[in-house]
Amino acid sequence: MLTLGVNIDHIATIRQARRTVEPDPVAAAVLAELAGADGITVHLREDRRHIQYRDVYVLRQTVRTHLNLEMAPTDAMVAIALDIKPNYVTLVPEKREEVTTEGGLDVVGQMQRMTEIVTNLQGAGIPVSLFIDADVAQINAAASTRAKFIELHTGRYADAKDEASREKELTMLARGCEQALAAGLRVNAGHGLTYWNVYPVACLKGMEELNIGHSIISRAVLVGLERAVKEMKQAMRGEM
Numbered sequence: 001m002l003t004l005g006v007n008i009d010h011i012a013t014i015r016q017a018r019r020t021v022e023p024d025p026v027a028a029a030v031l032a033e034l035a036g037a038d039g040i041t042v043h044l045r046e047d048r049r050h051i052q053y054r055d056v057y058v059l060r061q062t063v064r065t066h067l068n069l070e071m072a073p074t075d076a077m078v079a080i081a082l083d084i085k086p087n088y089v090t091l092v093p094e095k096r097e098e099v100t101t102e103g104g105l106d107v108v109g110q111m112q113r114m115t116e117i118v119t120n121l122q123g124a125g126i127p128v129s130l131f132i133d134a135d136v137a138q139i140n141a142a143a144s145t146r147a148k149f150i151e152l153h154t155g156r157y158a159d160a161k162d163e164a165s166r167e168k169e170l171t172m173l174a175r176g177c178e179q180a181l182a183a184g185l186r187v188n189a190g191h192g193l194t195y196w197n198v199y200p201v202a203c204l205k206g207m208e209e210l211n212i213g214h215s216i217i218s219r220a221v222l223v224g225l226e227r228a229v230k231e232m233k234q235a236m237r238g239e240m
């Protein structure tokens, strides 16, 4: 059955805008789980722009589904993952100046390093997923590292400007999924998925989990606004 990992990075983005304590990603994770999330995903970026070490540390104790830690393939992050022990780690490429993750990992170009990290984390009982584009060579390389999963980068599909390009990207995702499954990999996907573009990806045969964040948090802010304003009026009347 296809599962949903809810990425709560942007709850932390709102908190960090004021460097305060609200909204707390830990509370968001509880609510997401109560609403049916099958997993919680957080990306602990090197620049700590949203999720903080404290969040991952507390989430490890509170998440009741599974915790997917997205992280750059660096020694510092591997040490954190070995200490926290999330249910799985997704290795992602990271650039300081990027607004969000741009491309997939270049596993082909750093086979030895990737294999070392995968071996190290999986040896400690933490399954690893490699966030890659639906590219034949990258998928073969990912399988060679013996990582348990890949996460197919759906950004190009999500950003497609017209139906023909979207169809082309979807076909590449479908072929990538098929190739990966045949190579013994388990397949997740994510990035830029929304309420409007998710269904064709959700229909891909063999897809295990979709990790979705920005669109869900954006919608949550809007569907929750009416209640939040009403509650502030109550508070102003001393009713809270």
Ligand SMILES: CC(=O)[C@@H](O)[C@H](O)COP(=O)(O)O
Residues within 6 Å of the ligand: 007, 009, 010, 042, 043, 045, 070, 092, 099, 100, 101, 131, 190, 191, 213
């Ligand atoms: C790896 C991936 O696709 C993203 O979800 C990543 O976590 C994006 O990072 P931001 O949440 O900082 O945009």
Ligand SMILES: NCC(=O)COP(=O)(O)O
Residues within 6 Å of the ligand: 007, 041, 151, 189, 190, 191, 192, 193, 211, 212, 213, 214, 215
């Ligand atoms: N790995 C993808 C993810 O966790 C969420 O990406 P997005 O929905 O915030 O673009």
